Amino acid sequence: MGTVITRREGWELRLAAEIRDWEGRAFVWGAADCLGFCRATARAMTGSDPIPDLPDYASEMQAAKGLVRLGFGSIADLIDAHLPRVPVALARRGDWVMGDAAGALPGAMGVVTGRHAVHLAERGPVRRPVLDAEAAWRIG
Incomplete structure (x- = not known):
């Protein structure tokens, strides 16, 4: 597994600000x-990227080919190599989840904000119940 990361003091405010910054952004592969x-x-x-060395991609096909070149069969496999997986019911604010979200691709990644997770969909962030997720990973 990758480097251990820890949450910095004031992470709650920075998490909320980052999510607000993504409001209204449309989904664009690689950007x-x-x-x-x-x-x-x-x-x-945390001040660090838990998955720092991803190749550039501009389409779903390029993203999939990049995963294969890195030796992974899926996004979940990639994340498993870098972060500890936790039961979905134990996911806490700031952790990552994977699951289907309306307007997002199947298996979309999202960030836990409480009982809901924010997923990036075609027209910007959407919220889904955390317990609807298929998998979860701990951030810090």
Whole structure:
């Protein structure tokens, strides 16, 4: 697993500000996608990127090919290599979840904000119940 990251003092305010900054952003592969959103919130909370060395991509196909080149079969496999997985019911604010969200791609990544997680969809962030997620990972 990757480097251990910890949440910095005041992470709650930085997490809320980062999520607000993404309001209204449309989904764009490699520039404003669900994994980019999650990584941005982790940087805001911890000061570091838990998955720092991803290749550039501008489409779903390029993203999939990049994962294969890195030796991963899925986004979940990539994240498992960098972050500890936790039961969805134990996901806490700032943690990452994966699950379907209205307007987002199947298996979209999201960030827990309480009982809901924010996922980046075509027209910007959408909220879904955390307990609807399929998997969760601890951030700090």
